[in-house]
Amino acid sequence: MSNRAIVALKVLVHLACLAPFLVLAWHTWHDLRHPDAVALLGPDPTAALQHATGFAALRILIISLAITPVRRLSKSLGWLVRFRRMLGLYAFFYASVHLLIYLKLYANLDWPTLLNDLSRRRYIIAGFSAWLLLLPLALTSTKWSIRKLGKHWQTLHRLVYVAAILGIVHYWWIVKTGVRDPTKITIVLAIILLARPAWSFVDARRRQRRMAEVSPTR
Amino acid sequence: MLIRKSPDIPSSEITPKADYLSRRTFMTGIAATGVTALTAGRVTRWGGTVHAAEKLQTVKSPLSLKGETLTSLQDITHYNNFYEFGTDKGDPARNAGAMHTRPWTVQVTGLVKKKKTVDIDTLLKLKPMEERIYRFRCVEAWSMVVPWAGYSLSEFIKQCDPQPGAKYVQFLSLADRKQMPQINESGIHFPYSEGLRMDEAMHPLTLLTFGLYGETLPNQDGAPVRVIVPWKYGFKSAKSIVEIRFTDKEPPTTWNMMASNEYGFYSNVNPNVDHPRWSQKTERRIGASLFKQRQPTLMFNGYGDQVASLYKGMDLKKYF
Known part of the structure; x- marks a missing residue:
């Protein structure tokens, strides 16, 4: 893939990642300006913003995790890795907006409420932990950090898998018993996580076969 | 039991102008027949009919809330x-149109002197309809203010002749795979069942509800008949009732x-639990x-003066 094509694609990906934010910002601005019109955010604007930012964070994070297994499908897909950092940062951006909405519109910036939630509500603990894990990854996403951290960088950035799992757990723990909405995204994440060992297995088999071809006497 | 009456206030203070004007025009226009069909029902492929909204003639109730903006x-x-x-919260509006609410009957079963089946049209004419403006508080921590139309459930219960041994009332909702293709989407076992203690069911605030905003209930709000128990979380108020036991x-x-552990039998609105x-x-x-949505929740959803006596001596943390 040519550099020019990648730049063009990057612009498109930026637009796609920003779209949910721009739409929500426009809807919020509209509803605050025109309180008597039918609300674009719907009947429950607090919940609408909270759900939309949470979904965006989870989806973008999971798309970013799909890059590694997908590029192993073919050598010609190597360029995909150049999109991983921006996707990860967008996921962190939405997770941060999600957290800010919780702090302001749910906990009302009230310390006792916040501490109470953090000490007793498992879905909040899971969600907040996921954000905390993403924070150092976002901070060390620069080229400089990659160089500085060397081989530790990759170890550190494996935390993204833990963050994604915590995000899904957070989702299951907030929906009501009997609601199966998180099923689809859970299956997608499971496939992505299982793809790694699956590829390793396929690779190992391939290597074995090649070895067998090289030394037919054995 | 103390029932505090609210002073009479003009509906212009709580109802959007266009709404009360149209209601007024309507009320002066019809005879006191109770229900008037504005549009004929649409025949569905199941043979029943989906009823378009009908006007309900209501009188104002002293039990209505005052001073809050209607949702x-x-x-x-x-x-x-x-x-x-x-x-999804938008699903009922999209899918409930498939439910046919005529013909509709409510079975009265269990500990009654005589079991019976009551037709919805009989129920509609049983007592004069009242408009009751109530707060509606969902267990999910959101709330509305709704002008319901109906009469006290106690009026109907009296006509059911419950036996002295009847201590509870159970409400069963419609569960029909054909009309509710999404019924297996959740892991919930239907028919939906809810219940009240007899004294809760007989409380004048407990409303056998047939409409809102002066018209018959939209399907997604529990047509053609539901209960509304304003001091309890919304899920206690069963919709589209087919059996009262x-x-x-x-x-x-x-x-x-x-x-x-999450949803008690009582489920009274309680900010302390x-x-x-x-x-x-x-x-x-x-x-x-957006920035004005959050507000404090009131004990018994603000109906404490009327209902707190029902729970005297009960540990509401245990019987949540």
Whole structure:
């Protein structure tokens, strides 16, 4: 893939990642300006913003995790890795907006409420932990950090898998018993996580076969 | 039992102008027949009919709330939990149109002197309809203010002749796979079942409800008949009722069976008892502007003066 094509694609990906934010910002601005019109955010604007930012964070994070297994499908897909950092940062951006909405519109910036939630509500603990894990990854996403951290960088950035799992757990723990909405995204994440060992297995088999071809006497 | 009456206030203070003007025009226009069909029902492929909204003639009630902004009809009909039609809050508005509400009967069973089946049209004419403006507080920490139309459930219960041994009333909702294709979307076992203690069911605030905003209930809000128990979380107020059963034991109730640690049999609105997963101290008012949604939740949803005596001596943390 040519550099020019990648730049063009990057612009498109930026637009796609920003779209949910721009739409929500426009809807919020509209509803605050025109309180008597039918609300674009719907009947429950607090919940609408909270759900939309949470979904965006989870989806973008999971798309970013799909890059590694997908590029192993073919050598010609190597360029995909150049999109991983921006996707990860967008996921962190939405997770941060999600957290800010919780702090302001749910906990009302009230310390006792916040501490109470953090000490007793498992879905909040899971969600907040996921954000905390993403924070150092976002901070060390620069080229400089990659160089500085060397081989530790990759170890550190494996935390993204833990963050994604915590995000899904957070989702299951907030929906009501009997609601199966998180099923689809859970299956997608499971496939992505299982793809790694699956590829390793396929690779190992391939290597074995090649070895067998090289030394037919054995 | 003390029932505090609110002073009479003009509906112009609480109802949008266009709405009360149209209601007034209508009320002066019809004879006192109770129900008048404006549009003929549409025949569905199941043979029954989906009834378009009919006007209901109502009188004002002293039990109505005053001084709070009514939630818009748009929001009341597009933000619903009715899991038989799907688990998204917009699903009932999209899917409930398939439910036919005529013919419709309610069976009266269990500990009554004589079991019977009552037709919806008989129920509609049983007592004069009242408009009751109530707060509606969902267990999920959001709330509305709704102008319901109906009469006290006690009026109907009296006509059911319950036996002396009847201590509880159970409500069963419609569960029809054909009309509710989304009924298996959730892991909930239907028919939806809810229940009240007899004294709760006989309380004048407990409303056998047939309409809102002066018209018959939209399907997604529980047409053609539901109960409204304004001091309890919304899920206690069963929708689209097909059977009312009198029992001597606490009846099994749907959400309580799904997660008994989260949804108690009583489920009175109580800001001091948190849901295990979220606080009940505050609520989000539906339709309010983003930064004004959050407001404090009131004990018994603000109906404490009328209903607190029902629970005298009970530990409400234990019987949540």
